[in-house]
Amino acid sequence: MSAPVVQMTTEQLQSLIASVRLAAAAGGSSAATAAVQTKGSFTNCTSRFGGQRDHEAVEEFVTAIVTYKEIESISDEDALKGLSLLFYGLASTWWQGVRKEAKTWADAISLIREHFSPSKPAHQIYLEIFEDKQNDRTAIDTFVCQKRALLAQLPEGRHNEETELDLIYGLLNIKYRKVILRQDIKSFRELLEKGRIVELNNLEAEERQADSGRESKRTKRCTHCNYRGHTFEECRKRKPTKDSYN
Known part of the structure; x- marks a missing residue:
């Protein structure tokens, strides 16, 4: 036996739709109210400061x-x-x-x-900028970053990028200045790009030199004892001992 079909009048259907809409609006209002009541805070912030003067x-x-x-x-x-x-x-x-x-x-x-971090006088900042030049162990990215951080402490608008390049270029290691001419760079981006190429080329040259040295050592053969790794002049076996004089 089939279930009886419940018929609704137009008025009843409109009333039901209005009730559903009202309930949905009330739910959305509650969610919005909850969102407004939720306040952000530094509770989950991981940054901390201990008072270092840096x-x-x-x-x-x-x-x-x-x-x-x-x-x-x-x-x-x-x-x-x-x-x-x-x-x-x-x-x-x-x-x-x-x-x-x-x-x-x-x-x-x-x-x-x-x-x-009180503002430093300009003359002190300049002293820190020119205090040291780039050594063989410092990568160009690190060196330029450190110097630009000092330049950023100067009064705003003191130098344009071209002048800052002039200030820092003269402090670069000679291995960069021999390859990168000052007139060939217009920005720090260009300087760093060319500097990285210099570093890669130097690293490759050092690796080849090391490989060549190892290969040379492997191919050396002593004509006295016939062992590899040393020459006739370096051979210990051919050197006279104290017993040979007795």
């Missing part, structure tokens, strides 16, 4: 937390409240004493930079 370390920390704040959509107020979670050691002690001075998030960032 320009690069300070800028790395500031860049990391500013980026994290933006990604997690943390409000300025909540970021300011949670900043203490990211300090340890000396930095934590310092923050306890100055936190009342930070009225805004921007104030906090400025305080960090002013205390742990």
